[in-house]
Amino acid sequence: MTPRGLAARVVVDRGAFRLDVDVAVPAGETVALMGPSGAGKSTLLAAVAGLERMHEGRIVLGERVLDSAPRPRVHITPAQRRVVLLGQEPRLFPHLTAHANIAFGRRVQGASTAVAAAEADDWLWRVGLDGLGERRPAELSGGQQQRVALARALVTAPDLVLLDEPLTSLDPETSGEIRALVHDQLRATHTTALVATHDAVDAVALASGLVVIEDGRVVQTGAVRDVLSMPATRFVAAVTGLNRVEGKVADGFWHAGGITLPAAGEPAGAAAAVFRPTDVRIRSVVDATWTAALRLAPAAPAPGEWLARVTRLEQTPGGVRVRTADPDVAVDLPADAALGLAAGQPVELAVDPGAVRFVAPA
CATH class of the missing domain: 3.40.50.300 (P-loop containing nucleotide triphosphate hydrolases)
Structure with missing residues (x-):
């Protein structure tokens, strides 16, 4: 038939x-x-x-x-x-x-x-x-x-x-x-x-x-x-296992909260940055409080680096997924690398700009 x-x-x-x-x-x-x-x-x-x-x-x-x-x-x-x-x-x-x-x-x-x-x-x-x-x-x-x-x-x-x-x-x-x-x-x-x-x-x-x-x-x-x-919404990014962060492009750079990334060639206006949780590096900061971490953070961090707060830890088949804010970004780590991390703790995150793709908003 x-x-x-x-x-x-x-x-x-x-x-x-x-x-x-x-x-x-x-x-x-x-x-x-x-x-x-x-x-x-x-x-x-x-x-x-x-x-x-x-x-x-x-x-x-x-x-x-x-x-x-x-x-x-x-x-x-x-x-x-x-x-x-x-x-x-x-x-x-x-x-x-x-x-x-x-x-x-x-x-x-x-x-x-x-x-x-x-x-x-x-x-x-x-x-x-x-x-x-x-x-x-x-x-x-x-x-x-x-x-x-x-x-x-x-x-x-x-x-x-x-x-x-x-x-x-x-x-x-x-x-x-x-x-x-x-x-x-x-x-x-x-x-x-x-x-x-x-x-x-x-x-x-x-x-x-x-x-x-x-x-x-x-x-x-x-x-x-x-x-x-190329997920157009956070839901699609989530089921695909990707980070999708809403932001804006202006003067050749993309900005969202405390994150700045080079975006040469991208049109000005709203855009989302998409990258894998495995491409994000995480490092604990010396100060255990958010206020102290903010006070000591550099006024102009390098592109792709920002200060975040741990919101929760999730088990994954390959280790641990660390959820952070603001903005909401997931970081995948081996289980032993997540030792000492806890909700509320300030951390420094970094992503290689070359690992980021920009997509138009839905």
Whole structure:
């Protein structure tokens, strides 16, 4: 079956919250949807699936108009859309075996018992569960249940698959396995997909494009690599593991609080400095109080050097992340290098200007 692309503008009003976004997914490709909790990701997916009524907009899948509002009013029912929504919970039928769960969708489409059974056998093999078809959901692990749910979604050859953070409830090892499985099966079946996630790893592993939503609107969109390497907001920088500090360029220098960086060639005006936490150097100061540290600090520190205050320490897989203010900057250190640091302590920070990139504000 020829894959069908999605083009949607969705407007949903919920009192103080308004979702107003445009999203497009080319036929046969996967686009990731990212944003903080409450940004509107699940609402968008529900609208595309037909489970949330739009107040305004238009949803087109291939050549079919699935939704249009307010005029002309069109609303294709969820069952007729050929769209599958898979969320954090597999939502398998508890009284049916894994095999029967997968076969169910094809039976609803009118396939014979023999054809549905054969296709369910094939999909059990595709998702690595051959030999487990007679087990009911309660007899399967969480990862195995998600494999069955994915097979049940794809066996019906939908025109569009919507994935709403399906890996969130899984442990890291299992989520990695399911992520690889989703990637392989979406590519093998040339299925068009829109994936909502909090995890940059999902975006990199599954998608070619990335749409970022904050407060109900699109704040950045483009190829995954481009968006993650040039984050337009602090949220994108955070999920990518980068520092993003808002400031201004004037007279060839960028300024933010006590930080000054050379910015030759950058246009004057608002700009954000982006750099890795590993590129920041940190040094304790002799004076333990902020007032004393300020009094002894140089009036004009060298470019890329500034005085900051530790706000908290966070454990990371590779050591410790030191959070500082003002401005908010993260510094990554080996665990032993963080000994003696504590919240409230003044520190001197430095970043090589060559490690900094400047991006326009969102």
